[in-house]
Amino acid sequence: MFKIILSRLLGKSGRPGRHRKAASANLRLTKSLQQNVELFREIFSDDEMVVFREFQNNASKLQCALIFVNGMVDVEMLNESMIRPVIESHAPGGADGENLPRILMEQVIDAAEVSTESGVYAAAGKVLSGEAALLIDGWDGVIMADVKSFGTRAITESTTEVSIRGPKEAFTEALIINLTMIRRRIKTHALKFKFKEIGARTKTKICVCYIEGIANEKIVEEVNKRLDDIKIDGVLDSGYIEELIRDSPLSPLDTINHTEKPDSIAGNLLEGRVAVVVDGSPFVLSMPFLFMEYLQVPEDYYVNYAFSSFMRFVRILGFLVATSLPALWLALVTYHQEMLPTTLLLAIFSARQAVPFPKVLETLVLIIIFDVLRESGARMPTPVGTGISFLGAIIIGQAAVDARLLSPVLVVVVAITGITTFLLPKMYPPLALIRLFLVLLAAVLGLYGYAFGIIALLIHVLSMRSFGVPYLKGTGTLKWEDIRDTAIRAPWWLLYYRPQLIGDQNVRRQQPRDRRKSR
Amino acid sequence: MKPKRWHILLICLISFLPALAGCWNYREVEGLAIVLGAAVDYDRDEDVIILTVEVASAVGPGPEAEIESEFIEARGRTFMGASRNVLALSGLPLFWSHAKVVVLSEELVNNKRKLMGVTDFFTRYYEPKDDAFLLLSREESARELLVNINTKLQGIHAVYLSEMMFNEDRSSRYLSMPIYSFKNDWQRIGIEPVIPGVRLRPGKDATLAEIYGTGVYKDDRLVGWLDGNETEGFLFVTNRIKGGVFSGVVVEDGTEELDISFKIISSRTRLIPRSHGGQLSMEIYVDTVLTILELGDGVLDIDIDLKNHLENVIAPVLQKQIEDVIKKVQKEYQSDIFGFGLAVEMKYPALWREIRDDWDHIFPDLRTVTNVNLEIRRSGLI
Structure with missing residues (x-):
């Protein structure tokens, strides 16, 4: 429905026009080295990062040119593996035009990953991603050697998902490093990595990972299809991909998971989910993503099951409080004073004395101030950020109350809401929006409005799906199979099955122990 | 049918309709005179009800304000009329939802019309709760009882009295009588209502209220009293x-x-x-x-x-x-x-x-x- 409304309101503007295909996309190399070099110089005109290095073989005087981007290759390695061997090699006899590249690749060039290209733009693209291109006089092809080397961030602890117990390393920006972190955890040939390139201009490499035999084939197919449908000029973070391929694109709730932790992704893959790794982004996507996953953290699976189950209960409570408390509070104190206990009403009554603003305004202002504080604290450099939270806490908590601008009871309510919000850090954006939505409704209609809001929210969430899996799956159920890893976290020796609909191909995760009967 | 632009507009407009209904009032707490208890007397000469309400008032600066009781007295032919006349004295509309006790005087209880008015107000009007407790003052007037309590146990007299009523089942010597229950017993054939009496116990440091006896009602009149022992027997029977x-x-x-x-x-x-x-x-x-x-x-x-x-x-x-x-x-x-x-x-x-x-x-x-x-x-x- 939102889609219809939005498209109606925006008018049928349609999508932006397709990229015009470069007329010369299929431009091919010629046999003349001079011409070929000219072609590349044309393409890389005004780009002084690109280095053209021409040299010749000592023995046969064969003319060669090496093209690479300064800074993206390991110069030492380039010298050792390409320039010196080619200059010094005594090209074996019979090295005519046809055989030359093959012989060069097989016997001379000393790089691990070598390939050939014949299209100019394809070759240029590889050069830009850090490969070195070797042009040889008299051959209409180019040898590409992988000598990539550029600074990347070291593997560090996750800053967004801190774990107390469990693996601490987090993904980095480099795709290959990220993939190795996944591979290291799941050493099976069934773990598949499929590369794609998205972004007409950024040519960002992305990788679709799944475990064959566990992941639902239809979901894998759907992910691939949606990725192939993307026509965008640039992808700078996995957030782009997330919004471009997700279900319910207008919903504030996520339908694709993102995480910085390789152990979390490995767990998802083992459950039959599909992961998408995007080069340049330390956040890896996994899908399908269901609502219950908001309430789970990887650590749940590493610590005592009873404690994890309790924490899940606390998070469910936190979700309810974080979305509803200010709205319920506002509804009760402005519309339904008869429903408050007398003592509480009197406490509010005395606290509200001499506060000049209506309660609706007071509540809205304080909620927005809370978001402002959080945002400014998060964006500022850490020392300044801490200062801001301090200042905010003191000003709001103390000074504003003393100056009779806010009532202390409300400060308590919003503070509790704020703290519970941090129970679900991943859910912060939807929580902030849902909370505001409910507060506005409660301000207009009291509890009646709040109930309306909850109904609207339920209708919306119930209609959602993530890659074909109902979004609320496992939420409104009392089946033991479904509860095991949703509302509670059963001990590992009871978690026999993977989630239904997601890991359907191979449902059994472990054999029941001998002393337990198979169900 | 493909949705047209005006369909969307219509949906938007309809979705705003509930807001216009304005089902309940938006009221700020500090804009209300919160009634915690009431004493109702009857002036035989003028045939009017004398209503004394105990409302909460905040004393002191801003957030540290203390809650104290304020007593406002008004007269009127009917209960609602008297309640309306309070507004001219309090400045704030009375908010009845938290009225916990209603103290009646013997003269009022013996006047069928006025008593009916009081019980009707509490059962028909949507604000007050009909489980407010009825008490029968054994002092000169109901007002005297409500106002003259002076104890550190509880600053608000009505709350003090209602605590006594809430804890009836720990005593077995008195009973509580919510208004709806009184009204029920009164209007049914086959049972007659009772109403707990309350009197003041002045002491050196404090003036306490004491639940004292149970008034027996019959033919729209108070006909007599049961003492504590008899009340216990009565509670056993019922x-x-x-x-x-x-x-x-x-x-x-x-x-x-x-x-x-x-x-x-x-x-x-x-x-x-x-x-x-x-x-x-x-x-x-x-x-x-x-x-x-x-x-x-x-x-x-x-x-x-x-x-x-x-x-x-x-x-x-x-x-x-x-x-x-x-x-x-x-x-x-x-x-x-x-x-x-x-x-x-x-x-x-x-x-x-x-x-x-x-x-x-x-x-x-x-x-x-x-x-x-x-x-x-x-x-x-x-």
Whole structure:
């Protein structure tokens, strides 16, 4: 429905026009080295990062040119593996035009990953991603050697998902490093990595990972299809991909998971989910993503099951409080004073004395101030950020109350809401929006409005799906199979099955122990 | 059908409609005079109700304000009228939802029209809760009672009184009477209402209120009082004993007196009417479980003989207490506060239809049989 409304309101503007295909996309190399070099110089005109290095073989005087981007290759390695061997090699006899590249690749060039290209733009693209291109006089092809080397961030602890117990390393920006972190955890040939390139201009490499035999084939197919449908000029973070391929694109709730932790992704893959790794982004996507996953953290699976189950209960409570408390509070104190206990009403009554603003305004202002504080604290450099939270806490908590601008009871309510919000850090954006939505409704209609809001929210969430899996799956159920890893976290020796609909191909995760009967 | 632009507009407009309905009022708490209790008197000369409301007022600066009671008095022919006249004095609209007790004066209770007005206000109007407690002032006026309480136990007089009512089941010596219950009993045939009395106990440091006796109502008038002992008997008959203490003096072997008290663990009373050849009688079965709390002769070990002995001694005490109150109410007040009529109606509906109009004459001479079945279970912690 939102889609219809939005498209109606925006008018049928349609999508932006397709990229015009470069007329010369299929431009091919010629046999003349001079011409070929000219072609590349044309393409890389005004780009002084690109280095053209021409040299010749000592023995046969064969003319060669090496093209690479300064800074993206390991110069030492380039010298050792390409320039010196080619200059010094005594090209074996019979090295005519046809055989030359093959012989060069097989016997001379000393790089691990070598390939050939014949299209100019394809070759240029590889050069830009850090490969070195070797042009040889008299051959209409180019040898590409992988000598990539550029600074990347070291593997560090996750800053967004801190774990107390469990693996601490987090993904980095480099795709290959990220993939190795996944591979290291799941050493099976069934773990598949499929590369794609998205972004007409950024040519960002992305990788679709799944475990064959566990992941639902239809979901894998759907992910691939949606990725192939993307026509965008640039992808700078996995957030782009997330919004471009997700279900319910207008919903504030996520339908694709993102995480910085390789152990979390490995767990998802083992459950039959599909992961998408995007080069340049330390956040890896996994899908399908269901609502219950908001309430789970990887650590749940590493610590005592009873404690994890309790924490899940606390998070469910936190979700309810974080979305509803200010709205319920506002509804009760402005519309339904008869429903408050007398003592509480009197406490509010005395606290509200001499506060000049209506309660609706007071509540809205304080909620927005809370978001402002959080945002400014998060964006500022850490020392300044801490200062801001301090200042905010003191000003709001103390000074504003003393100056009779806010009532202390409300400060308590919003503070509790704020703290519970941090129970679900991943859910912060939807929580902030849902909370505001409910507060506005409660301000207009009291509890009646709040109930309306909850109904609207339920209708919306119930209609959602993530890659074909109902979004609320496992939420409104009392089946033991479904509860095991949703509302509670059963001990590992009871978690026999993977989630239904997601890991359907191979449902059994472990054999029941001998002393337990198979169900 | 493809949605058109005006369809969307229509949906938007319709979705705003509930907002226009404005179902309840938006009110700021500090813009209300929160009524916590009320005292209602009757001025016979002018035939008006004198309403005194206890409202909360905040004293002191800003957030540290203390809640204190403020008493506002207004007059009016009807309760609602008087309540409206308060507005001219308080400046803020009265908010009745938190009114906890309503103290009535004897003169008001004896005026059917005015009393009906008060109970109607509390049951018909949506703001007040009809489970506010009714109390009957045994002072000169209701106002005097509500205003003159002075205790550190609880700063707000109405809350102080309502706490007493809430804890009725720990006492077994008085009962609470919510307005809806009073109104029910009043308007049904086969039962008459009672209303707990309250008086002031002035002391050196404080003036406390005391629940004192139970007023018996009959034919729209207050006809008499039951004291604490009689109230306890009355509560046993009407199956309202939930707990509390039962104590008595037992005369041992005709010579030695024994002070003894029990905690009532549970108690159940069944009223069973019997009709023998047109002769109606009422059988009252009381099953009570007690545990010993105080035993005046220092016996440590209680054996089965002592238990049986105590049961045999205590049961008649309780039975006499119950029989006494039934007799007194039948003979002196002739008011069926026990609800014997309702019991008859439930068991013999056809018979009841015949005798209903004559019940007032049948009740005083109704034969009653009381059976007390007493069990002493456990002897406290020792």
